[in-house]
Amino acid sequence: MKKVRIFALNKAAVVGVVILAIFAFVAIAAPLLTPYDPVAQNLAAAFNPPSLAHPFGTDDLGRDMLARIMYGGRYTLMIGVAAVTLATLIGVPLGLISGYFGGWIDMVIMRITDIMLAFNPFLLALVLVAVLGVGLNSVIIAAGIGVVPQFIRLTRGQALSLREQIYVEAAQAFGERPLNIVRRHLLRNSWTPIIVFATLNVGLTILVAAGLGFLGLGVQAPLPEWGTMLGEGRAYIFYASYTTMLPGLAIFLGVLAFNMAGDGLRDALDPSLRV
């Protein structure tokens, strides 16, 4: 309960959660909130500046910007969450095993981690997209694998300190199988930092995925992914700047909200992760 209080007293964290709640609600309820189809074209209405009928204006193909931003949350935010989930599923077991077993297993996993780190998240995602091809699934995989090494490092460190704990020694003495120890003791006692770290990484993967979209290598048009919209709108910054302002603002606010909520979670649950 004390932890909930610490979190609730952190204004930035609460603002972050509120923004995320609004974004999630708008993305889910979009069909009820706007009469417009986010992909249907209406060339007669192209580049209408913001008005009552189109509060955020229309883009080069006459599509309502507000509707596109609302539906776009379904792609951009969902990609971030899905990519981090993937990174967690891959990185956490590898990191725990690496730290617990040590020896050559640790060496091999750490070498692989070093290689992936040398790529850095965005370049790795870019190379993966070049191989996998563009599209929603590729972007999730690419952005997710991009941050896997960070998860391996975090949980390896956890395992290194947890394996010295008395209950782990006891389990070993009772002859519990090593993989069971990793699952029942190390994993269960690492959830807090993993959740904090995952929240903080959603923002990063959103930036990576939207960056791919901006380059035309992410989710493909006409789907209203925010990064893709920003890349398309860029050609019109001289006479329809709102077509880049709004998608960019949406990405920024989404990432900001995840980072503020993540900072708050960290301070409440596990201040030792603070950099």
Next chain:
Amino acid sequence: MSGFWRYMGRRVAASVVTLLGVILVLVTLFKFVPGDPARIIAGLQATPEQVEAVRKTMGLEQPVIVQFWQFLEKLGHGNMGVSARTGTSVISEIGQRLPYTLELAVLGTLFGAVAGILLGVFAARHKGKLIDTISSMVGVMGISMPVYWLGILLIMLFSVQLRMLPIGGAANLQSLVMPTVTLGVFSMAIVSRMTRSTMLDSLMQDYVRTARAKGVRESLVVYQHALRNAFIPVLTVIGLQFGTLLGGAVLTETVFAWPGLGRLLVDSINSRDFPMVQGIVLTFATMFIVVNIITDLLYSVIDPRVRLYD
């Protein structure tokens, strides 16, 4: 000195292993590229025989491990193959573009480091005050800002509205301003967060209290005594996030039509020019590793207590 060389030898050996791994990954990945690379490289008008010939000379039908070895052999002769798009040598094309990316990366890092340290020190000295709040807001906003959007916002303000700076290209010194700031903001944010927290530690240490008690000027206490000791973790962050900075360079160069490696990489991916993609990614990975060796070495320069070797 021999300990130093032994340490360097170990570091370089580990880096070479990592780079070999990077090459192996690149060679393996491009086995799985959709479509037929030989056909892409030979061009649309090529006859089946010509496509076959390309496949042979590039060794594309060989198993991964053979291709890996061939890549290394060529690399040993300073050759990374030819571009599938232009037919020019990959290494000479990279050589032409690299200085632009280096220039941008160095300036972006410097901007991020200097602005970030100032911001962090300022926040730590005025902990809990308005300045501290503003600085931590700038910090979290900086790490949340999509670099491509920031670049476009700057263009709208300084090129379109105020007509003060060129919209892109690398014609003169003015064209460096916006790309440098765009690229450096993320580093600035990370460095300021790190500097603030290490400075807060450092300002509470005994030697700081002693220095103050001796009547040393406050600015000297902060910048000489405290900052110097807070600097190691800050330096680590600068080195580690250099990779992120290179990723940001790809986007920044695209926004500002900067003629560096990042833009070449995007163009090469779009035209499925895989020899070029391999060369550029390998160059980026090498830059990242070299920068991290340099930051390691700087530790012992800044703090003689740090011994990298026995």
